[in-house]
Amino acid sequence: MKEDNSIMNMGISSLIVFLGIFFPVMFLTGFWAAFKLGFFYVMLFYVPFLPLAYSFKELSDIERGFIANILGIGYVGIYAALDIFLKIKLEFFTYSIVTILIFCISLYFYRREK
Amino acid sequence: MHLKFKVKEEYFLILFFAMALFFNLNLSKLPLSYPGNIKAADPFYHTISVESILETKQWNYYNYYLSLGTEKVINHQPPLIYTASAMLSEFSGLPAWVTLYFLICISQALFIVAVYLIALEAFGSKKIGLIAAGLCIMPMPVRFWLYGVYIGFWLQVPSYFLIMALVWLTIKYIKNQKDYLLLTMGFSIAAIFLLHIADLMIVFFEMLYVGIILLVDFFRKKDIASFVKKALLIGLFPLIALITVLPRILYVWSGLGTSMFTPGFYGFFRDAFPKEQYGGMVWPHFSFFPMAVIILFIIGMSILLFISLFYILSIFNKKIGMPGVRIEKGRLVFSIKKNENHFSYFIIFLVVAFYFASVYLSPAFFSDPYYLGGRARSLQPFFVFPVIAFVLWLGITMIEMFAMSDKNNSTLFQIFLVLAIVASSIIFSLGEYNQLADGLKGEHITETKWNAYKWIHENTKKDAKVLFFDGVFQGENVYVKRISAVMSLDNLNKFLMEYQETNKTPEVVTTAGWGGNTIREGGWKYEKSFFSYGDYYELNSTQRIDYFDYIIFENFAQEAVQINAYFASELVKKGWKPVYNDGFSIIIQK
Numbered sequence: 001m002k003e004d005n006s007i008m009n010m011g012i013s014s015l016i017v018f019l020g021i022f023f024p025v026m027f028l029t030g031f032w033a034a035f036k037l038g039f040f041y042v043m044l045f046y047v048p049f050l051p052l053a054y055s056f057k058e059l060s061d062i063e064r065g066f067i068a069n070i071l072g073i074g075y076v077g078i079y080a081a082l083d084i085f086l087k088i089k090l091e092f093f094t095y096s097i098v099t100i101l102i103f104c105i106s107l108y109f110y111r112r113e114k
Numbered sequence: 115m116h117l118k119f120k121v122k123e124e125y126f127l128i129l130f131f132a133m134a135l136f137f138n139l140n141l142s143k144l145p146l147s148y149p150g151n152i153k154a155a156d157p158f159y160h161t162i163s164v165e166s167i168l169e170t171k172q173w174n175y176y177n178y179y180l181s182l183g184t185e186k187v188i189n190h191q192p193p194l195i196y197t198a199s200a201m202l203s204e205f206s207g208l209p210a211w212v213t214l215y216f217l218i219c220i221s222q223a224l225f226i227v228a229v230y231l232i233a234l235e236a237f238g239s240k241k242i243g244l245i246a247a248g249l250c251i252m253p254m255p256v257r258f259w260l261y262g263v264y265i266g267f268w269l270q271v272p273s274y275f276l277i278m279a280l281v282w283l284t285i286k287y288i289k290n291q292k293d294y295l296l297l298t299m300g301f302s303i304a305a306i307f308l309l310h311i312a313d314l315m316i317v318f319f320e321m322l323y324v325g326i327i328l329l330v331d332f333f334r335k336k337d338i339a340s341f342v343k344k345a346l347l348i349g350l351f352p353l354i355a356l357i358t359v360l361p362r363i364l365y366v367w368s369g370l371g372t373s374m375f376t377p378g379f380y381g382f383f384r385d386a387f388p389k390e391q392y393g394g395m396v397w398p399h400f401s402f403f404p405m406a407v408i409i410l411f412i413i414g415m416s417i418l419l420f421i422s423l424f425y426i427l428s429i430f431n432k433k434i435g436m437p438g439v440r441i442e443k444g445r446l447v448f449s450i451k452k453n454e455n456h457f458s459y460f461i462i463f464l465v466v467a468f469y470f471a472s473v474y475l476s477p478a479f480f481s482d483p484y485y486l487g488g489r490a491r492s493l494q495p496f497f498v499f500p501v502i503a504f505v506l507w508l509g510i511t512m513i514e515m516f517a518m519s520d521k522n523n524s525t526l527f528q529i530f531l532v533l534a535i536v537a538s539s540i541i542f543s544l545g546e547y548n549q550l551a552d553g554l555k556g557e558h559i560t561e562t563k564w565n566a567y568k569w570i571h572e573n574t575k576k577d578a579k580v581l582f583f584d585g586v587f588q589g590e591n592v593y594v595k596r597i598s599a600v601m602s603l604d605n606l607n608k609f610l611m612e613y614q615e616t617n618k619t620p621e622v623v624t625t626a627g628w629g630g631n632t633i634r635e636g637g638w639k640y641e642k643s644f645f646s647y648g649d650y651y652e653l654n655s656t657q658r659i660d661y662f663d664y665i666i667f668e669n670f671a672q673e674a675v676q677i678n679a680y681f682a683s684e685l686v687k688k689g690w691k692p693v694y695n696d697g698f699s700i701i702i703q704k
Contacts, residue, residue, distance in 0.1 A: 020128050024136035025216070029144045036206040037216055044201060056294045062124050066227050067298055070279045073194075073221070073272065074305030074351075076201060080173055080193035081358045089171040095201045 004114070010050045013065050018042045044095070045072030048103040051110030075102060123240040126533070127230050127247055133540075134226050134251045138219035141264045141551055148564035149211040150557035155588040156266030157215075158558075159633035162592050163191045164210035167200040169595075175641070178576055179597050180630045184650045190366045190637035192359070194308040195272050214268065221272040222263050225496055226250050228278035233500040235285045236462035237507070241532050245503035248536025252543035253495035254407070257550050258398040262492050264554055265395070273310040274493055276302045277317055284320040285461055288327065296347040299324070304351035307359060311367070312374060312485040315476075316493070319468040324348070365647045366639050378481025397488040400474075403495075407502060414501035417508075418463035425460045466497045506535055558587045566666065566699035570594045573693070574664060581623065581662040583681065584674055591629045598629035599653075599662070610677065619684040625655045660704055665690070667700040 018038045026034035049071040053064040078098065082088040142151040152158055166177045166189070173193045181187030199214040206213065226247045234243035253259035262271050280302045287295040303321075306314050314321075328348075332341040356363075400408070473494075476487035510531045514524065559567070570580060571594070580598040582591045584606060591598045605624040612620050631652065639647040659665075665685065667678035682700050686692055694701035 016128055020132045021135065021220070024132050024139060025144070027136065028139055029146060029212075033144070033146055033206075033208060033212070036208060037202070037213070040202055040205045041216075041220070044205060045198070056292075058290070058292065062127065062227070063231060066224075066231060066279070066282075069224060069227075070276065070298060070305075071301055073198060073217075074276070074301045076198040077194045077305055077308035077355055077358075079197045079201075080308060081354060083172050083174050083193075084358055087172075090167060090173065090197065090200065091171045092204050095204060 006054050006110075006114075009061055010054055013061055013068075014042050014047055014050065017046055017065065017069075044099055045069070045076075048072065048099050049075070049106055051103070052106035055110045055113035057113065123244050123529075126244055126529075127227065130226050130230075130244075130247050130251055130536070131223050135219055135223040137252055137547065138222045138260065138263050139216070141260065141554055142215060144212050144215065146208065146212060148561045149209070149559050149593060150561070150564075151215055152211050152266075152590070153264075153554060153556070153558055153588075154266045155632050157268060158589045158592055159191075159630065160196070160266060160268045161211045161214050162630060162633065163189070163196045164199045164203065164214050165595070167196055168203055168210060173197060176630075176633075179595055180592075180633060181640075182597055182628060182634075182650075182653055183577065184640055186641045187634075187650060188362065188366055188637060188639045188641055188647065190362060190639070191633065192269065192308050192310060194305060195269065218263060218268045218271050221275040222260075224275050225278060228275065228282055229496050229500060231282045232278065232285065232462075232465075232496075233503055235282060235289070236458050236465075236500060237504050238458065239507060241510075241528055242500070242503045242507045244532050245506055245535055246500040248532070249499040249503065249539050250495060251536070252540055252547055253499070254404055254539065254543045254546075255402060256543050256547050258395055258402045259492065259495050260550070261395045261398070262489075264550070267489065267492075269310040270313065270489055270492070273306055273313045274316075274490075274496075276306050276309065277313055277493070278496055280306070280317050281320060281465055284317070284324060285458075285465060287324060288461055289458065291327065291331075293344065293347055296344055300348040300351045303348070304355040307352055307355035310485075311359070311363070313490070315375075315486045316469065316472055316490050318472065320465065323464075361645055361647070364645075366637050374480060374482055374484055374486065376481045377479060379479075380477035380481060380483055380487065398491050398494065400470075400491075400494060403498065407498065410502045410505045411498050414505040415463070415466065417505070418459050418466075418501065421456055422460040422463045425456050462500065466501060469493070469497045558590045559593060562696060562698045563590075563668065564593075565696060566668075566694060566701060567594050569694050569701065570596060570664065570666075578663040579661065580629075580664045580666060581625075581659070583665050583667045584670065584678065585626065589627075589629070589632060592633075594629070594666075596629075596664075597653075599623075599625035599657070600627055600629075602626035606677075609681070613680075619681060619688070621659050623657055623659050625657065627655075628653055659685075663704050664693075665702050667702075669698050669700075 018041075021041055022034050022038035025037050028034075029037075046065075046068050049068040050064070052071065053059070053068040056064065056067065059067070079090050079094070082094070082098070083090060088094055142153060145151055149161065152161055162180065166180055167173050170177045173189055173196065175181070175185075176187045176189050195214070195217060199210060199217055202208070202213040202217065203210050229250050230243040230247035232243075233246040234240055237243075261267070262274075280299060283295050283299045283302065286292075287299065303314065328341065328344055331344075332338070359367075403411070473487055473490050476483040480487065510528060513531075514527060570578075574580075574596060576596070578596050580591070580594050580596045582598065582600045584601065585603055586600050591600050601623050602625065605626075608624075609620050612618065634652070638650055638652075640650050642648055665682075667674075667682050669675045669678055678700060682692070682702055685702055690702040690704055692700065693703045
């Protein structure tokens with residue numbers, strides 16, 4: 001039986017994206033700003049969509065990572081709809097709740113396809 | 115113990131991404147304590163859009179100082195990248211000018227991955243993908259192809275990245291027709307809707323092709339459920355995005371961009387920005403590439419055209435063979451058999467040809483194709499380099515066929531040559547890149563200036579009005595975050611003349627512009643209800659000097675020191691109070 005390493009691969013993929021951001025930024029801003037930019041980019045724009053991207057089985061890890069990035073950058077558009085139609089404030093709390101919600105939906109699709 | 119390290123192409127791709135990110139960030143840098151990396155009018159209004167979201171916790175309306183005090187003024191900047199930046203600032207605590215520039219550079223660096231995947235999908239070789247990606251780290255000449263990043267076309271950069279992602283997904287869908295690709299394509303389209311809607315024209319032909327595939331599939335299978343599902347997958351997110359921005363499309367943006375879609379003849383040899391003035395950087399021409407790149411591209415497209423023609427003929431006549439070359443398991447194969455690779459070559463040929471036709475032929479069909487026929491030309495390297503990588507790879511495999519007898523060393527040899535090509539391209543561009551980075555060292559808002567602005571932020575009322583007595587470089591006065599105006603230089607000269615003649619300080623000023631005028635340009639709408647909008651206008655450019663609550667004098671040159679000191683002291687004699695003076699900036703209060 002073929003071993004499923006997808007969870008480990010998701011972890012490695014996130015770490016690689018973090019490091020790919022952290023090192024170039026560190027030379028320009030120093031440690032903490034680079035850490036914060038890398039960490040929050042990965043947590044807000046990458047990780048939430050990674051399980052969904054990993055549910056697309058035919059793809060390579062690079063392709064999945066790329067798709068997670070596309071979805072990650074693209075999903076922020078949802079806040080415009082929340083702002084206009086529901087008059088929800090765009091603040092830390094809203095961003096956190098929506099990101100967690102998206103991660104849960106993404107995880108659901110990952111579990112369903114597994 | 116025998117340790118064996120397997121060289122994976124993906125490692126190099128990650129390295130290329132990190133390098134591209136560094137080189138882009140390094141152009142304007144990431145100062146943490148003051149916005150010294152904002153160096154043109156456009157980036158000022160981009161970052162202030164993020165600040166507006168951070169301050170008011172919403173995107174829909176401009177805040178007080180951007181709307182010049184009018185309520186419910188429609189923010190006509192599309193929301194996506196600004197909200198992303200605001201979100202990152204909210205979490206990291208880093209300022210908007212850092213997070214926004216960072217996201218723009220991330221988008222530019224992600225082009226590398228997009229180009230790799232496009233080349234991989236089209237030519238079936240990771241090494242071709244690596245060459246293409248590597249050539250895009252510092253696309254030569256960098257002053258043209260990185261122009262969007264450093265001059266501040268900050269809506270186009272992420273939007274074009276998503277265009278490239280869409281191109282990759284389209285090629286993949288045309289080849290595989292998997293449903294999840296429709297979902298991700300829909301997501302990309304929706305994101306472009308919310309980034310810069312006009313850019314969708316670049317992928318018009320690709321979208322048409324996908325639409326035809328869906329329709330043909332429907333008419334062949336007559337399965338309406340499957341058709342609706344596919345239509346929803348690709349259309350649901352764009353529909354939500356469309357509804358969100360529909361009032362803006364109808365009432366605000368329509369006034370801004372209709373001429374871009376109005377049929378007409380713009381002219382092939384007419385540039386919106388004269389080459390003499392801007393060096394043609396806004397509308398970069400194909401001829402800006404080095405001659406070697408142009409020749410290699412023409413060779414590559416000729417090979418692809420040749421294969422594509424035979425591919426088309428072979429569809430109609432099964433007896434026709436497929437003379438040509440293909441890459442199989444990283445090796446060059448000469449073949450006369452039809453192969454699925456030939457279909458990929460046909461598709462990439464169409465994609466590149468469609469792109470070039472769109473950007474260079476649109477001036478023949480639209481009256482003012484500013485985005486499609488102009489700015490979209492900055493995507494040329496990302497369509498050109500995959501083709502060049504293909505040609506270079508053909509060269510590498512030919513060298514290998516004749517020079518290499520030991521197959522075991524083949525992969526290492528290939529990777530060595532790939533890296534040599536990438537390294538050569540970076541070394542070739544490095545000198546020009548360093549010149550560019552040196553040229554961008556000047557700051558519109560220095561730390562000293564920023565301290566004066568911060569004084570305004572912390573010590574003045576939100577509705578205070580500020581006059582910049584001796585002008586600004588390019589709209590940086592918006593960063594005082596109050597309703598601000600800049601006195602025109604003509605007016606300053608007039609002041610001096612009047613003083614020499616009458617020995618009096620004039621009481622009426624003419625402004626060169628109100629802070630944030632570029633962000634309001636073309637919009638000037640406030641919301642009455644969701645589908646009803648009224649007009650508002652810029653404030654009058656002629657005002658009494660006591661209309662302003664504060665006046666800032668900036669000693670930007672030696673001549674200005676005396677002039678500023680004189681006028682400041684004259685106004686103080688008339689009752690204005692000096693409240694801030696750090697040697698560079700003098701602020702007086704009414």
